[in-house]
Amino acid sequence: MTDETQAGAQGVTTEPAAQEATSTTQPTNSNWLDGLPEAYRANPSITRYDGLESLLKGVDGYAKHFGVPADQILRLPPKDATxxxxxxxxxxxxxxxxxxxxxxxxxxxxxxxxxxxxxxxxxxxxxxxxxxxxxxxxxxxxxxxITTVDQQIEAQLKAHREATAVELKTAWGEKYDIYQNEIPAVFERLAAKAGMDKDAALKAFNEGGFADNAAVMKVLAVMADMTAEGGPLPGQGRAEIAGEMSYEQALIAKKAFSEDAAKQAALHNAADPKHVEAIAERNRLNAIIAKGA
Incomplete structure (x- = not known):
């Protein structure tokens, strides 16, 4: 065989070897999976990669995007969890x-x-x-x-108290301040007759909102007038109440008398039709005050 023939023959015989070497170093998408454990060869999560390098890049990217320390991983419990x-x-x-x-x-x-x-x-x-x-x-x-609700309630109570005061001032006129002092005294006497502690009764009266109830205050004002004018309170005989103002009542009434311009004018004007009445009222108040002093 000539050298050329041998060279040609050698060229023919060495070509399959070169192809084999190329196949070994650069596997295709199908045969790179052959090197994996059988359980992973048909796994869609793996077969979608076209080679080992592609798979590794995917795993690395997943770890960077979703990877967290194990102690920070929290599995949601199922609906039927214990x-x-x-x-x-x-x-x-x-x-x-x-x-x-x-x-x-x-x-x-x-x-x-x-x-x-x-x-x-x-x-x-x-x-x-x-x-x-x-x-x-x-x-x-x-x-x-709670703070907001408390503020709203307090504002409503304040508005109600102010409206009640306006109503009572309109109804009582100059006697408004007198009644503000007299009504608690009347209530104390009623409480005593009922066998109640006066402080506990007044506390119940105030906490119950009766002082802000115009109707209740008007009724008690009538009772205060009955006491001041010598009439007995309902349910009480004259023997239980002296029938006259108390010393404290007289002081309050005397102050109101002194500040009443019409009564003062009548007191100092003998020609005034109410002159005698004004003198009588002054003398009656002075007598009670002198007696209690």
């Missing part, structure tokens, strides 16, 4: 260990009603998985809401 599983889940989210561990920030618990609400809410908050941060938010909102 109470124990839910408790563990809430604990991982930051729920306190016990209902008593919640702190009530942002709310004034000096009010017994608010305190009772907050204390009653502990168990429900814990059962629902509230964190302390969530509890702080709720208590802050509740506290501001």
């Amino acid at each position: 109470p124990e599983a839910m408790s563990e889940f809430y604990g991982r989210l930051g729920r306190p260990e016990t209902p008593e561990a919640y702190a009530f920030n942002g709310i004034d618990l000096k009010n017994e009603g608010d305190k009772a609400f907050a204390e009653g809410f502990r168990a429900d908050a814990h059962r629902l998985g509230f964190t302390q941060t969530q509890m702080d938010g709720i208590m802050s909102y509740l506290g501001s809401s």
Whole structure:
């Protein structure tokens, strides 16, 4: 065989070897999977890559985008999770260990009603998985809401008191200030007749809003007049009440008499039709005051 023939023959015989070497170093999409464990060869998450390098790039990108430390991975419990599983889940989210561990920030618990609400809410908050941060938010909102409602109620009460005062001043005129002092005294006497402690009775009277009730105050004003004019209070005989003003009543009435321009004019004008009446009223008041002094 000539050299040329041998060279040609060698060229023919060496070509398959070159092709084999190329196939070994650059695998196709199908045969690179052959090197993987059989369980992964048909996995769609892997077969979508066209080679090992592509797969590694995908894994690296996934880790950079979604990768978190293992202690920060939290699996959502299924809908039918057990109470124990839910408790563990809430604990991982930051729920306190016990209902008593919640702190009530942002709310004034000096009010017994608010305190009772907050204390009653502990168990429900814990059962629902509230964190302390969530509890702080709720208590802050509740506290501001309570303050707003309290302010609105106080404004309404103030407006009602002012309206009542206007109504009574219109009805009583110059005797308004007298009744403001006389009515509590009348109420004390009624309380005593009923066998009640006068301080407790007055407290109940004020807390019940009766002082801001125009109708009640007008009735008590009539009772005050009955006492001042010597008439007995309903249910009392004259023996139980002297029938005259008390010393304190006389002082108040004398002050009002002195400040009444019409009565003063009648007192100092003998020609005034009410001159004699004014003198009688002055003398009666002076006698009571002198007696009680």
